[in-house]
Amino acid sequence: MSDIITFRQATAADVPAIVTLLADDPLGARREGDPGDARYLAAFARIDADPHDELIVADHDGEVVGTMQLTYLAGLSRLGAERCQIEAVRVAASARGRGLGRRMIQWAVDRARARGCAMVQLTSDKSRTDAHRFYDSLGFAASHEGYKLSLS
């Protein structure tokens, strides 16, 4: 595998590959469906149409080897500062161990800073202890409890 990986906005054609990455995970496997399900395309269309939402893929010779979603949140707090929220970070099994995840998050942080965001935020399941060491090493502080209430 060469090192030529580019980060770009996802297109509708990338959706099945992204869903496959989301499902290739101990937690994600339990909650995803057929990558061709029309509901995934509908969600993509909404993200794609929203100027404050970006679905990003890491592309290696046309293959999707990583993905993350960046949402730029408005809020009154901190003098009306925008925050960048990172969700759904995944690196393909075939591309792990080469620092791609680190490059992705650093790219997201740089993008948020260039946009003028005051903060980058994300949550990580408490069972993902490897991910916690990773985010700690990137300068993130685990300052908050992340609460979820499932409605389904």
Place this chain on the structure above:
Amino acid sequence: MSDIITFRQATAADVPAIVTLLADDPLGARREGDPGDARYLAAFARIDADPHDELIVADHDGEVVGTMQLTYLAGLSRLGAERCQIEAVRVAASARGRGLGRRMIQWAVDRARARGCAMVQLTSDKSRTDAHRFYDSLGFAASHEGYKLSLS
């Protein structure tokens, strides 16, 4: 104080009162400015124009006694399910101890469920132990670490 508190969408005229609530807090006091700062109104305008974002106030006889922001997040995960994120929850000191915070969060959860959201999520600073008991009692699970990286 009567019990007649209504929840409604905030208007531009509510912005100074909301900022005052955000600042009336051990953590918020350090990071807010003049409630009349134009940047607050600009942030409000963006929220108000976004069909996936709602700034809510609890109104008691025309006085803002509580606030929270609800953002409906798109994502491919979980078959493209929408999630409701709650941010910037505050109850006025004059209105505390009467269950208003509980009513606000329950209202938000009902609203998210009616909209078809698969999940409600929020983060709470680890120093806010009273808030953690409150969210625990409402059925939320502190299943995630909440990471923040300040860029300012």
